[in-house]
Amino acid sequence: MAILVTGGAGYIGSHTVAALLERGEEVVVLDNLQTGHRGALLGGKLYEGDLRDKELLAKLFAENEIDAVIHFAANSLVGESMQKPVKYYDNNVYGTLCLLEAMDAANVRGIVFSSTAATYGEPERVPIVESDRTQPTNVYGETKLMMERMMSWFDQVLGIKYVALRYFNAAGAHDSGKIGEDHRPESHLIPLVLQTALKQRESIAVFGDDYPTADGSCVRDYIHVSDLADAHLRAVDYLRKGEASNVFNLGIGEGFSVKEVIETAKKVTGLDIPVVVQARRAGDPAVLVASSEKARTVLGWNPSRTKLEDIIESAWSWHQSHPDGYGKE
Numbered sequence: 001m002a003i004l005v006t007g008g009a010g011y012i013g014s015h016t017v018a019a020l021l022e023r024g025e026e027v028v029v030l031d032n033l034q035t036g037h038r039g040a041l042l043g044g045k046l047y048e049g050d051l052r053d054k055e056l057l058a059k060l061f062a063e064n065e066i067d068a069v070i071h072f073a074a075n076s077l078v079g080e081s082m083q084k085p086v087k088y089y090d091n092n093v094y095g096t097l098c099l100l101e102a103m104d105a106a107n108v109r110g111i112v113f114s115s116t117a118a119t120y121g122e123p124e125r126v127p128i129v130e131s132d133r134t135q136p137t138n139v140y141g142e143t144k145l146m147m148e149r150m151m152s153w154f155d156q157v158l159g160i161k162y163v164a165l166r167y168f169n170a171a172g173a174h175d176s177g178k179i180g181e182d183h184r185p186e187s188h189l190i191p192l193v194l195q196t197a198l199k200q201r202e203s204i205a206v207f208g209d210d211y212p213t214a215d216g217s218c219v220r221d222y223i224h225v226s227d228l229a230d231a232h233l234r235a236v237d238y239l240r241k242g243e244a245s246n247v248f249n250l251g252i253g254e255g256f257s258v259k260e261v262i263e264t265a266k267k268v269t270g271l272d273i274p275v276v277v278q279a280r281r282a283g284d285p286a287v288l289v290a291s292s293e294k295a296r297t298v299l300g301w302n303p304s305r306t307k308l309e310d311i312i313e314s315a316w317s318w319h320q321s322h323p324d325g326y327g328k329e
Contacts, residue, residue: 002026002064003236004108006051006099007072008044009036011181012114012170012228016070018042018179019229028064030056030073037326040179051095054102061106068110068236069103071096074144077187078118078283081139092143093150100154108160110239111151112232115164115247117221117288119145126255127221127291130166130247137283148247155245163235167250168221168290170228172311173318180318181225182325190222190312193262194319197271204273206258208280217258219287221251224305224314234299248299251290252306261308268312 003020007013008029013036020027027044030051038046045064049056051073060066074092075081081088103111118141119134136142151162171190173180181191196204209216231250238246256264266273295301305311 001067002028004028004030004060004064004066004069005044005072006030006069007036007074007114009033009038009040009046010072011040011183012225013072014040014042014179015174015225016072016229016232017044018174019226019233023233028060028066030060035183037182039326040182042178052091052098054098057098057102058105061102061108066106066108068112068239069099069108070112070114070232070236071099072114074114076116076140078138078140079187081143085139088139088143093146096147096150100150100160103160104154104158110236111160111162112235112239113147113151113162113164115148115166116141116144117166117168117249117251117290119148119166122285123288126287127251127253127289128249129291130249130294152245161239161243162245163239164247165231165235165250166247166290167228168223168288170225171222172224172226172305172314174226175314177317177321180322181315182322184325189220189258189261190265190315191319193265193273194269194312194316196273197265197269198319198323200323202274203276204262206262206275206277207284209259209277210280211286213257213286215257215259218284219255219257219289221253221255221289222261222308222311223251223303224311227303227305231295231299231301234301238299246298248295249290249292250295250301251292252303253290253292254306255287255289256308261312264308265312265316268309268316
């Protein structure tokens, strides 16, 4: 039996594919390579195409014995989602509907879904727990919440079980050094900081230094991408055991400020990283930190790379050896 990974050539998807292969799973990947990279795949059977291509989905399920799906394929830029809402509803929500329809037709009854902390919006409290209010402040978060709700109804009506993993800030790179983070355009803090260290950028922007935090900059929960991959494997095992649908936060339960990340990167790289303070961005909560107690208890998940220095060191190793990312493919 195989596991289908949609968006498997992306950052978190490729690390999850690597983890599945390491434990001997048969892996099928669906990716349109719009933001993913062929070079990020360490194995598996790749179908290059779009989630909304119903004929391709039917062919994929017909040609492979798939018993579970891990679903990463989605557009995920908060700023872009506020400029191009049609793109986000079409790709994220309609794309997921096409996937669930194909799963139902093929009688595949388990899906692990890459959700996000953006489903919460402004947090009611810190750390955030799964039962807290979900009130997204951007289109991206709203589409992910709609995808969760859709899965809940497909479970109730059609018996397709799901696990939604709401995670916080993914960071770091694979221990092998073969795969890492290469978004185009890049929007994540740690790679932007490291690109600045490599002189690929003149400076790193700190958006707001007047937040109600210890140093005035936003605080986020950073989690190593390999720990995220491990959680997806555990969620697949959970569904294979016939457990009920569920939602889990994934984070280390500790926050680091933007300025702390920059200072740690300076220490790790030994290089100067120029900083420019700019105005706050709309919709940026001051603090986002997860309680992952439920995932630890129910899934037996225990993140092993929780020191910010270690996370940045693994990312730095990747960026040094891949200054142009995956290059031209």
